[in-house]
Amino acid sequence: MESRRNPRAVVDPKVRQVGFFTSSQPDSSSTQQQTEPISASASASSPPVSTISPSGNSLSPVMIPPPRLNSSDTFPLRNAAAGATSAVSPSSFSYSNRRDFPDGSTTASPGRHSRGSFVKSSAPVASSLPGIGMDSMAAAKSSSVPASGLTTVSVVTMPPGLAENASGMEVQSDQKKNSKSLKEKTTKAERRAIQEAQRAAKAAAKADGGKVPPGTSASLASTSVKVAKPAKPSTQKNEVAVSAGVTEKKGGPSEKDRKKDAPHPRMQYDDESRVVKAKRRAVVKQTEAKNRVELFRHLPQYEHGTQLPDLEAKFFQLDPMHPAVYKVGLQYLSGDISGGNARCIAMLQAFQDVIKDYSTPPEKNLNRDMTSKISSYVSFLIECRPLSISMGNAIRFVKNRIAKLPITLSESEAKAALQSDIERFINDKIIGADMVIVKHAVTKIRDGDVLLTYGSPTAVEMILLHAHELKKKFRVLVVDSRPKLEGQLLLRRLIKRGISCTYTHINAISYIMHEVTKVFLGASSVLSNGTVYSRVGTACVAMVASAFRVPVLLCCEAYKFHERVQLDSICSNELGDPNAISKVHGREDINYLDGLTNNANLQFLNLMYDATPSDYISMIITDYGMVPPTSVPVIVREYQKEHLLV
């Protein structure tokens, strides 16, 4: 479709709509909202503060029971540290045996542990350990080797606040901890006083700034602090607030920071300053590709192949990331999961795990803290791969459910409610919808039909399988395209069920279209002007089909509908791995483009999606029935509210 970018060069009015338009339509703001953090939650998500006073170094060594067996906490380190009621002085260490702590209680009397003695514990101790009955049984079974006990030889006495974000916080001075704990103790009135103090300081600074000759912002900031100090009656508190604010900044990209500046889902990547800012926050190392197609410069394009190893290497360093989310992110990045439905389901299931393991930090509100957590996870997932619209809708749903939770609910109730909500979303909006779509679509398949499909859409596959079960006699044409060759997987599954198939690549579409009676397509999203946003190549198939007067039936679940309006596939798209189109997997001998990858005159473009104008779509089959593309805005309007409330 390269030649059609210039609308004037094309005569056919139909084609004109695929071309490059500078759309004057206002972008919908709903996608922006969904990943933008709630500003009110910013204050609630400051890193947890230690309740242990770090200065209180008592000399009596306190034994900390090995945490692993006592709880299934995923953060044993913090657990261990939190269990200590007083800090162990670094110089004193002692050996202790697990026998001293049969129930993992933290009230270890110093007299009970045997200092310096190295006691070897064997089977009896092992069986007395709590919570591992099965395992110790297993150990007893294999009696060839005596079970041996563990001896704690070294413990960590880091306050939990430090343990949580050990990366940047360690360097901070004691003053910070003190100020933190001070800050925590402040009552509402005091906080208000601090706030007012800051406001006054700011005003004073501004007034001052008029007189001060224009200097750097740093000098301005310093003057503001200086001015503030004498101006306030509660100097000490003010100082505390300021220092706390400063140290907060120093603490590196804390979770709060990350969440606040989560990359905008539709960030313009040709805006240099924003890109630099986003890169600083990024968890995934993102090296920008050098040779990029000018027209698609606003889309993120990274050096593929550098992100995955880097993210893998950081596996243990991403403490705030939940393992389930991390795994999903890795799978997105490596391409193990693709396809709108699967990605959405994987993400929702990861969120279910997150909610299951969630516990509200002290002095925080579940609604707000959870929302901010989800936001930070979402921004991580965006870094792995840009969100699809279906995922955006699902995230909006989850956040909405969290926000709507009644405050009266206890934590466990709230968690259960959320989990069942997500479960219901998956069952109703994705799987249930697919069932309904299958029911509708099967009525359109008659004996002797030749059905064409492109790629590997979930819903279409289900339709074909169901129609086959109903003993309908039809033939399937699977059209595929490089580099993903998803159609091969579909083909394999269809053939296994005994459906007769033809497989061809998209190059041959105009040839093969003669014999087709119906075209079934899937979609990543349907926008409210009826434009179908789908796997690249879909537009081509739909266009050829409509030119041959073959009906195009599009199967799409209603949760993928979006009220955005889009006229072309340029302003919003995704760029895939550019190397994927220059290399053929498994055929190293096909290397015609070798050595040209870094040539400045060659730019690879691997687009992931395209937009099909509604003119080429005969009918959209969705869970609300079979509708013409012009009815999409109605469904969006009428059911979007219900989507959110469910």
Place this chain on the structure above:
Amino acid sequence: MDFQVVILAGGFSSNLVPLVSKEVPKALLPVANRPVLSYVLDLLESNNLKDLIVVVEGEDAALKVGGWISAACVDRLHVEVAAVAENVGTAGALRAIAHHLTAKDILIVSGDIVSDIPPGAVAATHRRHDAAVTVMLCAQPVSGPSESGGSSGKDKTKKPACEDIVGLDSWKQFLLYIAKGTEIKKDTRVKKSILCAAGKMELRSDLMDSHIYAFKRSVLQEVLDQKPAFRSLKQDVLPYLVRTQLRSDVSSDQNNVEEIGNGKDNMQNNEVVLSQILSNASLPSFHQVYESGLDSRKTHKCCVYIADESKFFVRLNSIQAFMDVNRDVIGDANHLSGYSFSAHHNIVHPSAELGSKTTVGPHCMLGEGSQVGDKCSVKRSVIGRHCRIGSNVKIVNSVVMDHATIGDGCSIQGSVICSNAQLQERVTLRDCQVEAGYIVCAGGEHKGETFARK
């Protein structure tokens, strides 16, 4: 991330006699004047793994190792030491501590590794594929004495052609075959079913098993229980898992357990569809293809992580490796040592005393409080703490441990002098090892000998 880390620190390895002794178990052998175990602990600590279990063979060794760890790592790491009986093998050692393993996955690291490969990468690969076991493979290190050491015509220079032979699938993600290079005489057996399922197998001898594994805990414990004869992880457990990956005996815990809970027919149906959507979305590995081909087949995945070639990796499992590690850590891989090097690419502790006309070349290390007499020459060597070295001594490509005494006029090349050993005047050593506390008589000329008390 729900990982538990087990460090297998070994005991008194017979490969390393006479370097190891009752006083110095293998884990505490000095590499650039730091115990080798400290490199592993540093690596793990830098990856935010601070909750470790160290398994040591033998009570005495465990006491020694535990003592060192508690002195060195207090307040930094949460380390537990377990003593197991000697000669139980790595599998036996894990069996002994199996009841302490509770996390979903276990990361097993050998205690004699000097490396900068992040272990997180193995763990991430393991999680991504939901594998039963993931093995880290790395390029074979260049062994043998360094170039300037010249022509030690010993058989050690021609190292065994290949240590491990591994078979990988075409995506280099799965492990299809593994064997020790020395075990293969003329022919070997490869499972036909695996070969058929994978379609293509790439046999490589340039990769080496790095002894960093990620195991699914349930799988590991089941194998250890079912096969009491298995002694070694590498030689028994791993090949067994690789061999049986297409007819798995171990229960892949999730699939069976999860689907019991739902009584309702509708729910169950949804679940099936759900898992189908998910599995259809991803590129199926040959395991899944195989599983779907025949009913009621169970498989588990054995994955590999191939470390980048630019990363440094050495295992200290022979005397030659000991020399290599010492050379590399103060030479090419000096970012691992944690020391800051002087402008001459060497480390001379400020308290060390050098005589007049004594030269310390690049890639050398002189420990705290050591004294070197006049007209000495030290090249590419590590000298421990409080050594006393007379005048006119030449030390090249050697390791001298703490408190050693070397008389005047000695010449030492490619040798290891253990702690408290004493070399009297005019001893010439070449490719020798001197046991701790041994006294080499004056004037001897030795080549390729091992000095140990009987």
